[in-house]
Amino acid sequence: MGDQPDGAGRVRDPAATPELTVVPAPPAARDVENMKVSIDKDKCIASGGCVFAAPEVFDQDDDGIVVLLDGNPPENQRPRVTEAIDACPAAVIGLG
Numbered sequence: 001m002g003d004q005p006d007g008a009g010r011v012r013d014p015a016a017t018p019e020l021t022v023v024p025a026p027p028a029a030r031d032v033e034n035m036k037v038s039i040d041k042d043k044c045i046a047s048g049g050c051v052f053a054a055p056e057v058f059d060q061d062d063d064g065i066v067v068l069l070d071g072n073p074p075e076n077q078r079p080r081v082t083e084a085i086d087a088c089p090a091a092v093i094g095l096g
């Protein structure tokens with residue numbers, strides 16, 4: 001580095017410029033604004049309450065077992081996801 005020009009043709013003097021600190025990029029907006037939904041399929045008893053409450057987030061496979069359609073649904077889905085959690089008789093759904 002040192003006297004190598006940067007992309008704009010400038011030369012960085014390492015003696016005059018302190019070491020750069022690497023700052024991690026902020027998480028993607030989707031990670032900040034969206035919920036984190038998880039399921040434990042092994043506990044699912046195929047009642048279907050979750051799909052009725054939040055069809056954009058949950059579905060069922062051919063055996064009726066829950067399928068997570070969107071593990072990071074937008075915040076506006078929170079009431080429906082919460083309703084799905086309340087409707088689930090087997091405590092399958094987690095929300096973080």
Ligand code: SF4
Binds near residue numbers: 044048064087093
């Ligand atoms: S409500 Fe619970 S038990 Fe019923 S299908 Fe959904 S995850 Fe499975």
